[in-house]
Amino acid sequence: CVCPFCQRELDEDSLLDHCITYHRSERRPVSCPLCRLLPNESPNTFDGSLIRHLQVSHTLFYDDFIDFDIIEEALFQRVLDRSLLEYVNHSNTT
Ligand SMILES: [Zn+2]
Numbered sequence: 031c032v033c034p035f036c037q038r039e040l041d042e043d044s045l046l047d048h049c050i051t052y053h054r055s056e057r058r059p060v061s062c063p064l065c066r067l068l069p070n071e072s073p074n075t076f077d078g079s080l081i082r083h084l085q086v087s088h089t090l091f092y093d094d095f096i097d098f099d100i101i102e103e104a105l106f107q108r109v110l111d112r113s114l115l116e117y118v119n120h121s122n123t124t
């Protein structure tokens with residue numbers, strides 16, 4: 031995929047790392063390049079920063095980069111998403 035901020039070629043699993051390193055304070059509204067790869071997901075459906083969206087919606091790629099404050103916020107917004115809940119519970123027990 032390509033970084034939506036600087037158009038740099040990146041692996042899917044390095045996009046969040048790249049964004050945290052280079053675009054942490056970026057607040058431009060961009061469409062998510064990972065969502066674009068998934069035919070069932072529609073881009074431009076998230077609020078706030080791309081970094082937060084990546085952490086909330088694409089955590090399967092990013093086991094090492096989960097910010098639990100952000101996950102808790104996501105749970106509050108998506109209390110019906112049981113798969114995410116189970117994921118957090120599982121992570122807390124390890
Ligand atoms: Zn970039």
Ligand SMILES: [Zn+2]
Pocket residue numbers: 062063064065066083084087088
């Ligand atoms: Zn996305």
